[in-house]
Amino acid sequence: MTHDQIREMVRRVNPIPDPSMLEIVDVPVLTTPLERRTEKQIDDKPGTEVQADRNRRRGPLVGIAAAAVILIAGLVFFLTRDDTPVAEPAPNATELTGGFQPLAPGAYYADTDGNEETTTRGTFVIEGDGWTDVPSGALKEGVGEDLVALLVVEVDEVWSSICEPTAPVAAGTTAADLANQIATNGLTVREGLAPVNAFGHNGYHLVGEVPAGCGGESKPAWTGPVFDSNRWYDSPEMVEYWFLDVEGTAVMIEASWLPGSSPEEDLTELQAMLDTLVITP
Amino acid sequence: MTTQADQRLRFDTIWREHRHHVLAYCLRRASSADAEDACAETFLVVWRRIDEIPPTPKTLPCLYGIARKSLSNQTRAFYRRGRLHAKLTNLGMAPAADPMLVVVQRADDKVVTDAVRRLKPLDREIVMLDVWEDLSRAEIADVMGMTRAAVDQRIHRAYQRLSRTLEPAMSISPTISPPIAEEGGT
Numbered sequence: 253m254t255h256d257q258i259r260e261m262v263r264r265v266n267p268i269p270d271p272s273m274l275e276i277v278d279v280p281v282l283t284t285p286l287e288r289r290t291e292k293q294i295d296d297k298p299g300t301e302v303q304a305d306r307n308r309r310r311g312p313l314v315g316i317a318a319a320a321v322i323l324i325a326g327l328v329f330f331l332t333r334d335d336t337p338v339a340e341p342a343p344n345a346t347e348l349t350g351g352f353q354p355l356a357p358g359a360y361y362a363d364t365d366g367n368e369e370t371t372t373r374g375t376f377v378i379e380g381d382g383w384t385d386v387p388s389g390a391l392k393e394g395v396g397e398d399l400v401a402l403l404v405v406e407v408d409e410v411w412s413s414i415c416e417p418t419a420p421v422a423a424g425t426t427a428a429d430l431a432n433q434i435a436t437n438g439l440t441v442r443e444g445l446a447p448v449n450a451f452g453h454n455g456y457h458l459v460g461e462v463p464a465g466c467g468g469e470s471k472p473a474w475t476g477p478v479f480d481s482n483r484w485y486d487s488p489e490m491v492e493y494w495f496l497d498v499e500g501t502a503v504m505i506e507a508s509w510l511p512g513s514s515p516e517e518d519l520t521e522l523q524a525m526l527d528t529l530v531i532t533p
Numbered sequence: 534m535t536t537q538a539d540q541r542l543r544f545d546t547i548w549r550e551h552r553h554h555v556l557a558y559c560l561r562r563a564s565s566a567d568a569e570d571a572c573a574e575t576f577l578v579v580w581r582r583i584d585e586i587p588p589t590p591k592t593l594p595c596l597y598g599i600a601r602k603s604l605s606n607q608t609r610a611f612y613r614r615g616r617l618h619a620k621l622t623n624l625g626m627a628p629a630a631d632p633m634l635v636v637v638q639r640a641d642d643k644v645v646t647d648a649v650r651r652l653k654p655l656d657r658e659i660v661m662l663d664v665w666e667d668l669s670r671a672e673i674a675d676v677m678g679m680t681r682a683a684v685d686q687r688i689h690r691a692y693q694r695l696s697r698t699l700e701p702a703m704s705i706s707p708t709i710s711p712p713i714a715e716e717g718g719t
């Protein structure tokens with residue numbers, strides 16, 4: 253089959269082949285909330301005066317805290333490292349595409365950067381029904397307030413706070429850098445940053461809860477290189493992280509659930525995914 | 534220095550000439566409500582940055598780039614409770630839910646739709662810009678912020694992947710056949 257033939261087949265399924273048929277009756281409405289939101293999201297980039305000022309005010313304290321945390325964590329990590337044999341990834345895993353499609357029980361893998369030229373991936377097994385293929389992982393939205401998710405990602409940008417609108421900055425290039433950025437972004441820390449050997453790699457572990465008033469549309473947390481891979485939190489939401497050094501690549505594993513409202517069976521399925529998760533370089 | 538009247542005139546021209554294409558772009562990727570929001574947001578940005586919008590023929594690719602960012606900003610909320618269902622039914626490349634916009638699909642079209650849907654999101658977006666928005670490779674590179682070579686490589690791989698998916702489907706379904714002549718387009 254030639255590329256031209258494929259192109260024509262794709263053209264045939266264009267849901268709107270002729271845009272001129274669309275009837276547009278409204279002119280753009282320049283409402284205040286939308287204007288504010290757009291201005292924030294489009295204009296509020298690193299390097300702006302506002303952001304530079306925020307960074308200047310925060311910089312020294314955050315930097316000292318970060319250095320202390322990493323130094324201590326590194327020391328503890330060296331002393332406590334675990335050389336447990338690494339599990340093999342589940343065979344015949346299907347690649348997650350982030351297409352928001354339902355996932356049948358089975359083995360899946362997430363390409364951590366969406367780049368076919370690199371091979372780092374996280375493979376895990378989904379045991380139950382109701383999971384959805386989302387960018388960088390899988391998510392289950394149940395009845396009512398239920399929401400559980402597992403993401404295996406690299407991170408491009410982070411926001412310095414999830415509790416006030418800020419602009420994104422480049423994520424650190426090491427697991428320690430990334431761990432520190434997330435650990436100081438306003439999450440209520442439930443289990444402090446600690447060194448681990450997990451999923452076959454060395455790194456750091458953290459559990460945090462999204463405080464009331466934090467998260468939401470104007471206060472995102474991070475974006476990744478996978479197309480549309482990004483994250484806004486909601487309160488209340490519990491997030492467990494592993495920041496791993498996978499042969500020089502910082503990979504973040506993020507398991508999240510709603511404390512008190514995610515059903516036990518969903519949490520069990522999430523735990524089973526973590527139990528089978530293997531990160532391969 | 535342009536006057537406000539000049540800016541208004543330019544905005545009106547851009548709105549008149551490109552609004553259908555921008556709305557179509559958004560509707561191909563999002564639900565009707567989200568598409569309308571993204572379209573409005575796109576032209577809001579155009580209004581605010583009218584002096585930065587390049588002249589034709591670069592205007593429309595620039596608008597697609599803004600619309601893509603607007604949609605991406607909406608997509609960031611996909612983890613939020615109560616929004617996922619709408620995303621599940623519309624995000625990616627599904628037709629909008631409005632009856633007037635729903636197209637009748639042939640059975641074999643679904644095979645093609647599913648194959649495109651299974652592409653990696655970045656590859657899918659590039660294929661859609663290539664085929665549905667009918668942009669040149671250079672224009673796609675502008676919209677996506679990539680090099681022309683990267684776009685070429687992505688498109689080549691995406692078509693290879695589609696070929697691997699569609700050829701077996703063609704061989705077992707006599708109703709699926711490659712098109713003979715070109716029709717429609719944007």
